[in-house]
Amino acid sequence: MSDGAYLRYVALGDSQTEGVGDGDDATALRGWADRLAETVARSSPGLRYANLAVRGRLAGQVHAEQLAPALALRPDLATVVAGVNDLLRPRVDVDAVAGHLESMFAALGAQGARVATLTFPDPARIAPLARPVSHRVVALNDRIKEAARRHDVVVVDASHHPVVTDPRMWSADRLHASPRGHALIAAAVAHALGVPGSDDSWTRPPLPAPAARAGRRAVGGEVRWVGSFLGPWILRRVRGRSSGDGRQAKRPDLLPVAVPTEGIR
Template sequence: MTSFPSRYVALGDSFTEGVGDTDDRFPNGLRGWSERVAEQLAIGNPDFRYANLAIRGRLLGPIVDEQLGPALALKPDLVTIYAGGNDMMRPKLDLDAVVARYDTAIAALTESGARVVMFTAYDTGWSAFFGKLRGRMAIYNELVREVADRHGATIVDFWRFAEYQDLRMWDFDRLHMSPAGHQNMAAHVLDAIGVGHTLNAPDLGPVPAQSKIEARREDRQWTREFLVPWLARRVKGVSSGDGVSAKRPELAPAFQA
């Protein structure tokens, strides 16, 4: 029988902070999959507490430097962590060094007694732009799976979730999940840790037919409104997380939406 966690801490970047799932009822104006996981874990569990230290735009190194110590101090029995996605999009990357740093962090988390949940990166092969990173992400995923195996962590294998080929699972920027994508991810996480839940996979219906003209129009809009500003920030060394604080820095009851 799976025991329900009572102290859940979420670590990472925009993926875990909940970017793409805007909801003003929640800290930072974001809900996200981790909030949904916490809501489910809190059902019938009055002692349950949840913290989310994730901040958008963070590279793996800063995630470890800024979030690992505070997370351990909270003495969690469940930790979810996604890190490395922003590193993957940098022109130069020592992938072995990045994952070695990740390995050290995962070792510290598992040695604390917490159950640790990790994620692979998503398969971006369908994307004309992000698909160029597919090979790098595939190597990263194999290294992450090795880390999980070495330390007994649980893997949520995002790489294999074919339903995310539907653009409706993504926000306009095609980089962050939509509310439907976040709900779907929450269900995958709960399934991975063996906890029953009331979340249903989003029923989006058939993918709407789209002409080549409509697709090109959307691509131009995406390039103009997301890609160009995003690349400009990369050039300037500006992060979307500059000035952003963790949405839930202390353990507290989960908000019931």
């Protein structure tokens, strides 16, 4: 909307947008999109918000399953973030992934929504064993930015900021943001959108840099990560299963946003 106020925000995506890593399934997931909605609601008190994201979804699944419901909600603000699950597969067509994202950008924008998206950090700076995926991330980021320019989409290109790969911004699985990381993403998107009260303070590390692990300790950490997280993820892929099997969107309807009185943590 021209005055910077929004009435209907809809988030589309996978586990990161669902909020995995920020809370848990036993209580509730919060996540960066929830946090963004709370931030936007401070200057748009009538805001209603829906989150259609489901963990494990590929970009094509987000397109096929979430776009039509999102359009039906007629958002004036929408976020579309997907593609990482595709990049982690043994084979991926980056152009096809970008095509799904661009189709969603175009459809939501044509209906009048302000659309925002993210680029992705180099996974090798978070998990060294993920280095083989780095070139895919660069390729998808380039295509996201190209598609965004064609459709006037706001891009949060945070990948070059060191704070994005600070280990404290990531959960133990190194695939999902930690609560602090989700707060950082929300702040970055709010800043890119020009939400009142937002600024670039998210680009600066909140604490001194953590001490680097070296030698045997670093190797041991990588081995534990493979056994605890990467191995089970690969096993699910081999079996044709997904962490999102049987799951539905956590917030499929537009609902009022409760703004925490203590501020965004």
